[in-house]
Every structure is written in structure tokens, then in C-alpha cells.
Amino acid sequence: MNVLSLFDGMSCGQIALRQLGIPINKYYAAEIDPYAMRVTQNNFPETIHLGDVTKVKGADLEKIDLLLGGSPCQGFSFAGKQLNFNDPRSALFFEFVRLLKETNPKYFLLENVRMKKEYQDVITEHLGVEPITINSALVSAQNRVRLYWTNIPNITQPEDRGIVLKDILEETPDNFVKMSNTFTTRQKGNRCLTDMTKEKASNLSAMEYVKNGRQGDYLACDNNGKPIQVGIANDIRGYDCIKRVYSPEGKSPTLTTMEGGHRQPKVACGAFRGRYEEDGSTKQQLEIRKDDKTNTLTSVQKDNVIVSDYASKKYAPHGAEFADPYNKTPLKGDKSTTLRTNSSNGNMWIKQDELRYRKLTPLECERLQTVPDGYTEGVSNTQRYKMLGNGWTVEVIKHILKNI
Secondary structure (H helix, E strand, C coil): CEEEEECCCCCHHHHHHHHHCCCCCEEEEECCCHHHHHHHHHHCCCCEECCCHHHCCHHHCCCCCEEEECCCCCCCCCCCCCCHHHCCCHHHHHHHHHHHHHHCCCEEEEEEECCCHHHHHHHHHHHCCCCEEEEHHHCCCECCEEEEEECCCCCCCCCCCCCCHHHHCCCCCCCCCECCHHHHHHCCCCCCEECCCCCCECCCCCCCCCCECCECCEEEECCCCCECCCCCECCCCCCHHHHCCCCCCCCCCCECCCCCCCCCEEEEEEEEEEEECCCCCEEEEEEECCCCCCCCCCCCHHHCEEEECCCCHHHCCCCCCEEECCCCEECECCECCCCCCCHHHCCCCEECCCCEEEECCHHHHHHHCCCCCCCCCCCCHHHHHHHHHHCCCHHHHHHHHCCC
16 A cells, blocks of 8 residues: 655654554655654664655655645644644645645545634545544543544444543653742643643643643652642532542542642542530531541542642641641641631641642653654653654554554
8 A cells, every 4th residue: 555644744654554453565754844844763673755746746656555644733723823724834734735636535534623624624525524523531541622625435433442641641650841939830820730630631832831831731749750649629518628639540529739829739538527626516617638538439529638838838847747728737637627618718728748740751652642652762852742742642543543
């Protein structure tokens, strides 16, 4: 089979074909990014790079059996400025149309982002097929909804493999970037700060970590980069403290690990218990475990809570592991002060050891795109993040191409 891949990037289409065992005679790749081309050559040195897609002529190539392409999406994306076909990057779609006519392959596949229906219809009109919408979340730990236009027959939705974020995380990463306390404080109102209980990673972007805080997930971890399980469930009623739940299986409700104020969570687990006071009355108290375990999971949310931190360490008495920021006294006897209705005034315990956040590692991002481990090695992390964000989820492409 002869393949022409336009906007080839790091050659995810070639990974898919070779993993499927589909014989490749010649693999032509139109690409101009030198770093993506280097990664492709490192893995597939027989790739024939053609350079600028606008300079490629169908007549100069051997008979093409499969045409692949994922034209630049910035002008279409809901995350972009919606400049549609007036954006020169998105206008490159018409190079795909041109070469589709010039090469007349048996099969073709075009991938792009979700977009306004009017733009989608233009592509459909030129290609003569309706797009298939597939979310990479079905075959990976990443939410990534994409449109696929193809004449390959019998394409269905992939079966959900049940892969969650914690399945792809490195326990002891060597190549990780730990964010500063300043960064963490600055991002307190943003959803980029997350943890390993998040079911799916955010959609990888070509701008991944280029501008810290703007793109990408930042993972709660310890000082060695090991992922930490913490989270805030936003669908639980009651006191703010009770909203901090432990989810060891990564199947919790939607999590927001930072929503401003004093809501950054920590890892200590406990429960609210009704305890007798000296006068015979009962009051709810927070009791902390010291064995790094959770309590037995029950249907009662307050039986498993996470002790949250406080925005500033100035409220913690020297040497205390946890402290009540309201009266600035250390936690004694693993119990809290009486639960208050204003959670900003009490029961907002601080853990002295700093909770850290780190970027997902390049290896973890490879796994999100179901690319072989280490595939993008040989270039800087910045370039690895960029090409992975631009790339395809290989398992989705395999799902489509297996019907050839």
C-alpha cells in the first residue's frame, strides 16, 4: 500500500498502520515542522518527507491507495477564534481536497475538531461523506472529541475500554516539572489544577504547557512527583468541608480541585462524627486518620472527607501537622473544633507539608494519545508536548483503519 499523509506531524497514521500489520510500500509525508519530522525519522527512517503540502503534486507520486490528513484546526475550533476558511491555516483543507482529486486514492481519512455546523457542512460537501464523531475517551484516558470524514466502510463507535487518568500516570516520574507555590496560588480559581481521581484528562493541545495555566492539566503530587489522590466533589450538598471526598478508583463525580478562597484540598482523610460533650450534648467533630488510608466507603458522604488546606501557612502553629486557622491552635487528639456554618472561619485545616502540582510528563501525554512509550524522545519537552497536542489518538485511527 502506498500512503500519502498530509500535515503528517509525528506520523500517528503510520503508527496505526504498522500496529495493524497493514503492509506499507511507500509512506509519503507532507510536513514542515522539523521536530515532528525528526521524531518520525527516528521511528520510521524509511518515511519519504515531501515538505510543504502546497508544493506536493499528485503526478509526482506513485499510485496512492490511502490519503490521510488532519489539516490545521485553529480556524475551526470552538476553542479558537472561529475564523473558518478565511484563516490561512484552515484554508489548507483545500490542499487535502486538491490532492484527493489528483491522487484518486481508494480510501481517504480526514480528521478535524468539532466546529460550527456551517463549516462542517462545507467539508462534507467537498468530501462527499458525513463525518463520524468519536471521543478518544472511549479508548484512552483523554477527553478528545474529533470529527472523522472517511470513505472506509462500516465505521462504528469504539467500545469503551474504561481507561481512566490514574491508569496512565507514572508513579515515580524522572522527567517532571513541579510547579511553584506562586503558580499554584495564581491558579486557585482555575480548573487546570487537578488530581489522579479525575476520570479523563483534558484535551491535549499544541499549546500544552507553553503558557503555564492556560493549557493542560496540573496534577497533584508529592515532592517526588508521585500522584496524590485528592478532590472536591461539586455535587454534594452541605458544609464546604464535607465536599472534600476521597475517590481511590478515579470514578468520582466531576472534580474541581481549586475553586478559590480556602478550597485547595489536601490528602489527609477523616470523617465527621457526632461526639458527646461534657454537658451531655452532641456536636459534629472532624476526626483525622493518621495511617494514610480512607475510611470504609459508605453511602454517607461525611464518612470519608479530605482535610483541606488553608491559603496561607501563617495560620499554622510551628511544628503542627494540622492547625485550625480560626483560633490558630494545633489539632489535638485528631479532633476538630465544633463544626461551624461558616467554613472559612473553622474546620479548614492546614497540612504543614506543601501539596505540589506538576505537569503531566511527556510519557503520560504519549499514553493519553495511545502513542508508544518514548516515541517522541529525542526533542525538547516543549516540542514533545506540541506534537502530541497536534497529533492523533492512535487507537482511534486504528479503529477506523482496521476496516480497510
